[in-house]
Amino acid sequence: MAVSEGAKRKESNMQFVVSKQNLQRELAYVQGVVEKKNTIPVLSNILIESVGENNIRLTGTDLDVTIRCDMDADVSTEGSICVQARKLFEIARLLPDAPVTFKKESNDWVTVTCDKTKFKMVGVARDAFPEVPSSKSTPTKLSAEIIKSFIDKTIFAITQEESRYTLSGAKFIMDDTGAKMVTTDGHRLAYVERKGVSKDGSDAIDTLIPRKTLAELTKLTAGFEGDINLGLDTNHIFFEVGPRLLVSRMLYGQFPNYDMVMPKNNDKSVQFDCGQLNSAVRRVALMSDERSHAIRFHLEPNQLVISSQNAEEGEASETIQAEYSGEETDIGFNAQYLLEFLNVIGEGAVAFEFKDGNSQAQLRPVEGGDYDYKYVVMPMRL
Numbered sequence: 067m068a069v070s071e072g073a074k075r076k077e078s079n080m081q082f083v084v085s086k087q088n089l090q091r092e093l094a095y096v097q098g099v100v101e102k103k104n105t106i107p108v109l110s111n112i113l114i115e116s117v118g119e120n121n122i123r124l125t126g127t128d129l130d131v132t133i134r135c136d137m138d139a140d141v142s143t144e145g146s147i148c149v150q151a152r153k154l155f156e157i158a159r160l161l162p163d164a165p166v167t168f169k170k171e172s173n174d175w176v177t178v179t180c181d182k183t184k185f186k187m188v189g190v191a192r193d194a195f196p197e198v199p200s201s202k203s204t205p206t207k208l209s210a211e212i213i214k215s216f217i218d219k220t221i222f223a224i225t226q227e228e229s230r231y232t233l234s235g236a237k238f239i240m241d242d243t244g245a246k247m248v249t250t251d252g253h254r255l256a257y258v259e260r261k262g263v264s265k266d267g268s269d270a271i272d273t274l275i276p277r278k279t280l281a282e283l284t285k286l287t288a289g290f291e292g293d294i295n296l297g298l299d300t301n302h303i304f305f306e307v308g309p310r311l312l313v314s315r316m317l318y319g320q321f322p323n324y325d326m327v328m329p330k331n332n333d334k335s336v337q338f339d340c341g342q343l344n345s346a347v348r349r350v351a352l353m354s355d356e357r358s359h360a361i362r363f364h365l366e367p368n369q370l371v372i373s374s375q376n377a378e379e380g381e382a383s384e385t386i387q388a389e390y391s392g393e394e395t396d397i398g399f400n401a402q403y404l405l406e407f408l409n410v411i412g413e414g415a416v417a418f419e420f421k422d423g424n425s426q427a428q429l430r431p432v433e434g435g436d437y438d439y440k441y442v443v444m445p446m447r448l
Contacts, residue, residue, distance in 0.1 A: 080145030232319035
């Protein structure tokens with residue numbers, strides 16, 4: 067009994083010192099997933115636990131996505147604290163560049179001291195914080211650069227409609243031939259594949275990853291060089307990015323058969339400079355309908371005329387020279403859909419492949435490098 071009383075006393079006054087820069091950096095990662103809607107108030111908190119005498123572990127979760135970061139610390143008394151994530155992040159950003167001391171008080175409050183600055187934060191009991199999925203073996207390896215490139219090339223095509231559950235994430239497949247990621251919202255589809263990226267001993271993966279997870283993974287992989295370790299259990303996918311672990315609930319359901327959507331007989335093709343096409347679409351879209359963002363592509367020999375009109379504001383058109391010798395064709399597009407793809411490509415030549423004004427068109431970079439990147443867009447009725 068005396069031992070448990072001592073353990074409680076030890077738990078009650080956890081104390082450690084961390085660097086301000088490291089604290090701010092790790093909090094930025096963790097507070098991104100913290101519950102913002104306040105449906106479950108304790109989820110707006112961050113859990114900080116000691117891991118031995120030289121490390122602390124920060125954990126934030128919204129029950130669907132969890133981020134856990136390990137960082138160096140001088141731990142004088144082991145234990146755990148649980149405080150408001152957003153408020154602690156705001157404090158950390160404004161603290162002077164000096165060591166930061168955390169001390170847990172007897173009523174779960176936490177004193178934060180840095181140089182001549184002192185804060186007292188209301189805390190909650192460790193028991194109130196939910197249990198998060200424990201780490202699983204992560205036998206599959208994939209370069210951080212490839213995962214980040216996959217997400218950048220596809221995340222914009224994920225649906226924003228929460229009711230379309232199976233479309234609110236990315237299809238991710240990895241096997242011994244390579245890796246691919248596919249996203250769609252029913253109006254357009256982004257597909258990227260890279261061959262020969264599997265490392266020895268990697269397990270095959272075929273899953274649906276939620277949009278929020280992809281967004282957080284983008285932050286974790288920015289500036290990280292090296293491999294990410296991946297693993298699955300029954301309901302979760304694990305991404306180990308250096309000293310940080312991202313755990314996400316997987317989506318379930320029938321993802322559309324993307325092979326059926328890929329156009330097989332687009333027999334007409336035109337090449338454009340990405341930057342020139344991007345600028346032209348952006349200008350013409352200024353006069354498109356605010357809800358539909360509709361613009362017209364009129365292809366005729368040697369040129370493309372892009373136009374838009376809006377009964378309340380006026381109209382716009384721009385002509386781009388193009389090596390095209392086929393028949394005249396009119397196709398309507400949502401300008402926003404085109405711009406999101408062109409912004410990702412940035413520069414270089416883009417191939418625009420189509421069959422007629424009523425069938426899906428496909429855009430792709432002419433020089434794709436190691437990536438097979440395609441973007442399929444359904445036409446709009448004009």
